[in-house]
Amino acid sequence: MLCKICKVSELKLQKIYTKGLKNENLFGINLKVYRRKLYNCSCGHFYNIHNHTLFLENIYNKIYSKISHKDLNKKFNSIKSLKLKSSNLKRIKFLKKKIHKNSYILDIGSGFGIFPYEMKKNGFKIDASEINKDMINFIRTKKINCLFLNILKNNYKLKRKYNVITFNKVLEHVNLKNIKFILKKIKTYLEKNGLIYIEVPSATAATKGFDRQEFFFEHFNIFSKKSFKLLVEEIGYKISFLQDIKEVNNKYTIRAIIKPA
Secondary structure (H helix, E strand, O other): OOOOOOOOOEEEEEEEOOOOOOOOOOOOOOOOOOOOOEEEEEOOOOOEEEOOOOHHHHHHHHHHOOOHHOOHHHHHHHHHHHHHHHHHHHHHHHHHHHHOOOOOOEEOOOHHHHHHHHHOOOOOEEEEEEEEEHHHHHHOOOOOEEEEEEOOOOOOOOOOOOOEEEEOOHHHOOOOOHHHHHHHHHHHHEEEEEEEEEEEEEEHHHHHOOOHHHHHHOOOEEEEEHHHHHHHHHOEEEEEEEEEEOOOOEEEEEEEEEOOO
16 A cells, blocks of 8 residues: 555554454454554554444544543543643643733633633633534533634534634544644635644654554544655645643643644
């Protein structure tokens, strides 16, 4: 198989998984059919290839909150209480230096809303968005405006444009074709001179082995700095900031700010 990002190198099989990893949530998948392969390319990109895409889509749309987080308020408060050990607060500290205080932000795939909650607390105007109704209802209890937004639907139009759009650990949950579609579509939601902030799992995690969270089966793509740059430039973006970091929770992450070219 040829890499769909660099388009010049053949993929190399790194591992075949026939059972879940430690702490990996398989969302009740039938273990008799569970099987996936991890490939990588010389451009540094990793692909999780399996036949469980439709299964995952159904989970995200309907019961993700119940299976993954169970008690949303308990999860929310546990993250909120982390303080200096919180990767979310580190993210916010970073963004406060990079975006204007008067920016209006749209967060895509907000989960249980801890990021928009803390951004609002820090004085930013922000709308959350989700496809999971339980998540939406929960976020709204925190007095945050939360949109039902499935960006993969061609006919969806927002009522306003935003200065900043954020994707925190979201894009790895869809295939490359959909990542490209989303990033092309999202240009129409940006104000002039607007920017997009993105976090995705980093391929640097491979230096510690392939049994880490970065390589869980729900992550279709694990990026290197090179593969991320190649992808976004192909669809008409320029990179304003690109960094490979190790977070306080020990996750390896690509952190980027991009703008339409």
